[in-house]
Amino acid sequence: MKKYLTLLVVPFISLLFADEIFLSRTPEETNTRIVKEDLSSNVGSTTIKFHIKSVFTEEVETSKGKFTRLYVPGCFNTNKEGTPKLPVASRLVEVPYGCEVTAKVESVVEREFDLETIGIHSPISPYQPSVCKQDEISDYKLNPIAYITKYSKTSPLRVREVGVMHNYRLILLQMQLANYSPVENKIKFYNDAVVKLTYKKLDMQKVSAFKNKYASPSFDALTTRMMTSKTMSKFRGKRAPLKYLIVSDPMFKNSLQRFIDHKEQKGYKIVTAYTDKIGKTTDKIKAYLQKQYDKPSDGITPSFLLLVGDNEQIPAWKGTQGAYVTDLNYSLFKGDDFIPDVLCGRFSAKTIADLEPQIDKTIVYENAQSLDNEYLNKILLVAGWDAHFTKKRGIPHLRYALKYYLTAKSGYKDVQENTFLSTDSQQNVDAIKNAFNRGIGIFNYTAHGVEDGFVDPEMKNWDIKNLTNYSMYPVIVANCCLTGAFDVDTCFSEAMVRAKDKGAVAFIGATSFTFWDEDLWWGVGYTSITSNIEKGLPPLRPDTGTGAYDYSFQKLKEFTNSGMMLTGNMAVQEANSPLTKYYFEVYHLFGDPGISTFWAKANK
Template sequence: SIDYDLPSSLPFVNDEYDLLIICPEEWIDALQQLKQHKESHGIRTVIAGLNEIYSGKYFSIQGRDPAEKIKYFIKDAIEQWGIKYVMLVGDVEEMPVRYVATVVDEVPCDLYFADIYSSNGSFSSWDKDKDKIYGEKLDDRPDLYPDVYIGRLPAGDENELNLLINKIINYKVKEKNALMTGVELFWDTDNREGEYLKEEISKEMNIHVIKLYETDEYEKNDSATSYNIAKYINNGVMMVNFASHGSPYGMGWESGHFVIDDLNLLHNSYLPVVFAMSCSTNEFDTTDCLGEKFLTYENGGAIAYAGSSRVAYVYLGKSIKSSLSGYLDTAFFRAYYDGFNRVGEIFSEAKVDYITKHVFRNEHDYLTLVEYNLMGDPTIEIPSMPDTSKAYVSKSKSNSEIKIWVEVSEENISNASVDLYYRKKIMWGGRWYLYGSKDSEPYEWEFLPEEEGLYEFYSVFRKGNYSELAPRVSDAYCVFDFHSPSINITKPKEGGIYIFNREVLSANKNFTLVIGKIEVQAEGDVVKIEFYVDDKLMHIDYDSPFKWTWDEFSFGKHEIKVVGYDVVDNMAEEKRDVLTLIL
């Protein structure tokens, strides 16, 4: 079989719900209105209270502390319900946070709750060395790939909760536009980094962009002042972007600022999605920060806020866009261009983009990925970017032919065409090839490669002289594997005699005796093994070496069976007859 470098292998069982809302018990009733609203828009929603999670109402209780119990619950909800989005409801006092070790001490990180699986499909505890210091870059090695789209409603009480619910239910977009606010970040460089970064982002936006800058180096609509920022937000903007210095209480630059008190200038009925490339404006764990206040402001504000909870590092000059917070800033808006239009998806894809492009990450790369959190409903949907497309696959893992189709955001597709590209991924790359072009709907293809491997796909929309940019991260992927895996039981061995888990003698190969509890072990080129006794499922293990402790009462002749699955669910099994006396 093949070894694949995948973000995760998700063992979905059912497809019952889309959105999981986790909240304090006393807020369940208040959230029923939001649940009904979501389901009326086709988002199947389930609400779970913290006490329901801690008491094991839906799934067995796992985890050493409240945060880990919530993470295990999300894992079970993925596997049993098929959820894709998670909304954590509550500020730091109402909803647990996980603090993650970084170069600037510990930071609150909701990505912990979204990165459920390691690349082999096993649960990712972010504490591999079990020292209760979570997310250590070297000792714990979390892969940081989000397996669900997550956001937090930062409600501190029921009044704020009802305000946030009403904002979500009444959310609307006036027009497709974005407000870019960029300022001079460093006075001893030749570039106005914040303004330069907004210029670079604007080049990849097929919507109207309003530019507020501190200097006159670039063409702008107005100067970056709190009055002008509020004026344009009040007029109605879909997205807002800041690049400035910051603190938990706001942002500031030499000639202006936008701080918590400046929210009083707002009276907007159209609520924007905000991304702030600024230090600490989303430091929700120490105070009621700007990010929270943007959402809980009564007379307008924002529908979602993505920002840093600690120091946001950047590189100087034009290198600002190459890595750290500057790159994540560009990646957020590029994810929107590349076909993602739900806020949680845009935010998560920005991090996937960062991880994909920065394979060798230093401590400050790691800090950037874990310190940015999303405040708001992850299922909030904004209109698609015009003149863009996105490829989809019928299966993400397969041993047979799959279907690929492309959806286009442009309504007028006369004289337009769509190209589909593919590649077999090798290490961190591989050459792209044109698979096919179509100048009319449906934009559909069948795909079956000659070789096994991980294949990626993306589409390009063309119309006249316009050609869509290729995405930073592939639109879709599928793992093809055409061979069955191998598997074998390594303990108990055939013909072995075991007393309390120790092999004391090797006898006739047709006779295996087990006295006392035993750790059943198996190996193989698989990502998951199921352990059975007399065809009854006893345990599932995702970690190699695969094992299960048989300590239940047993007497007489029984059959041990292990069933292994590779990444595309090809199956192999092995059986062993044993005589047991386990008391």
């Protein structure tokens, strides 16, 4: 590595008594950008630069003593339990399909300091694993051996193949921004790292054929955070009708026809298959879908998949990391990865009576046939109660949406009245139900859940019979455990979408447990956990990646609820969480994957 001695350190005191260590003399903010590309030969390349303006430090008191946190805006941290937590720049990067990819650090600005000389008087804090929302807070994790070591000799650069997402091949590129020697009480910072990605056996004709064959505007809309070169971004296939696969139990054939007619009127090309013809097992259904994806008779690759039936009618797969069910495998067709190649949803129904309300509400919602569409300008936000994490994760999660998106200027009404940030157990139970009944466009709950509903403040299956939100059907996003566990008789997600003339038009919920850090990242994008966040303040937009809120509120033409869910999961991926595959498996959309949440129109 080349070394350049150009580092300016200017500590100052912020409101949280954090110091800022400036790593650059220029006014350029922290960023990662492509500075060069060459895709003109069979050995191509992309050159990426990681620029860091400054590193922030803050001293924290723990049960194991005082430690100093390091964090860089827009970056996350190393995540080995109990070992020093160091800042890492992480980006999803699109690379050409079919070639071999290698990565190398071409140059980097490196400088070493004694910690005391830059105002750091305690050891660098150890990484704490995320806490499951079903668990109590655990003991502070500290690996003593990690604090009697010298500098790590491993490369600060890591590159990992993520997989193929429809027509995008993705890698995760990570640059560690510091190295730490606890024994010597010294630290090295790395800045302006120039990383070259080299593509061997590059065949741009093959890349072009791949991009054109699988082109889909619904997937293009998901790539706002992804790094892609100018050459790669130019590939946009011919605009074909969005293709939508439906796999259903045959008992629903007659009921589905009006839904099919409705989707065709919206411009979708519908292909329907029934399990009495294609088979009823997971393997036989997957084999049919794989053929439809690989060799479609009309040449159009599907973008959407709707499963019609409960777990008994359309069996789900067993999760790979616990006792739960998942539909993820039905959407995986290319590569050995867990990134969906189609956007999937489920009309979960045991009977025709279960299905009909879901079709009714979807058609009413998508055709804007409600009695009063003003309800779409109202939201319901609930940070449920947890004695430790409501303030530290739930409230910052929702305040991020309130700060950047759910504003009067954006067209939203009654925001303050419909926001409930719990400060104690079982607060505002009746007020939340009343707000629901008056009509809301979206309901985001984050806290504790069980199979039949929200725990605190409580809202359960038995409450649905008393709802009165006729023709005003919200999209519900439940960042909590188990509300989507459709292997039980009737989970909360199913009860909400099955309810006739009330309840929800769509529900995003989890089939198993969720975690506090990952649910925060799912909503706001990956970000370092700081004292500001733990005091209940929202992370700043420049300090986060792209989460479900950011994708959703961009009001993209091809925005979908299934895309919202995928973006949330991709935020967990970009944070390099060890729970990434688990999150892709447990989060599910109950409802039509091709519809979009209606957002308020901005006030002029």
